Amino acid sequence: MDSKIxxxxxxLLSEERDLQNQAFFYILEATEQPVDWAYEVxxxxxxxxxxxxxxxxxxxxQVLCNLAKSDPENRMQKDFPTLMAVTKDERFVTARHxxxxxxxxxxxxxxxxxxxxxxxxELFRDCAx
Numbered sequence: 001m002d003s004k005i006x007x008x009x010x011x012l013l014s015e016e017r018d019l020q021n022q023a024f025f026y027i028l029e030a031t032e033q034p035v036d037w038a039y040e041v042x043x044x045x046x047x048x049x050x051x052x053x054x055x056x057x058x059x060x061x062q063v064l065c066n067l068a069k070s071d072p073e074n075r076m077q078k079d080f081p082t083l084m085a086v087t088k089d090e091r092f093v094t095a096r097h098x099x100x101x102x103x104x105x106x107x108x109x110x111x112x113x114x115x116x117x118x119x120x121x122e123l124f125r126d127c128a129x
Contacts, residue, residue: 001036001037001040001041005027005030005037007023008022008023008026008027008030009023009027009041009044010023011023012024012027012048012056012059012060012063013048013051013056015053017055020055020059024059024062024063027063027066028062028063028066031063031066031067031070032066033069034069034070035067035070036070038067038070038071039073039075041067042064042067042075042079045060045063045064045067046060046064046079046082047060048060049061049064049082049083049085049086050082054089054090054091054093054094055094057086057089057091057094057098058086058089058093058094058097058098060086061083061086061094061097061098061101061102062097062098062101064076064079064083064105065083065098065101065102065103065104065105066101066104068104068105068107068108068112069104069107069108071108074109074111074112076105076108076112077111077112077115080105080112080115080119083098083102083105084102084119084123086098087099087102087123088123102116103116
């Protein structure tokens with residue numbers, strides 16, 4: 001991973017919103033295609049799903065979903081329940097951002113597609129009551 005990517009990844013945790021947003025858009029663009037540094041940041045992003053700042057939770061969810069295409073070891077399968085928990089976030093906008101991105105995890109392979117559909121079905125059943 002080059003130093004520019006690392007700098008932007010660090011800035012995802014910034015409390016300065018403009019800096020955080022710049023970093024977020026840069027990383028989203030960088031992860032549109034598979035990257036070779038996904039596992040260098042994977043655990044950081046999973047930890048970000050539980051961060052006290054809802055912006056960090058939303059950003060972590062979206063970037064992690066983008067990295068699903070860079071996951072030949074299928075780590076997403078193990079961390080998917082933590083990602084799905086963000087779809088029930090106390091902050092509606094955080095949950096919505098995760099919901100809008102989670103299809104990318106499902107698009108990474110048949111096994112993840114089944115996990116996404118199954119989890120969304122369960123979410124629907126929970127909401128229906």
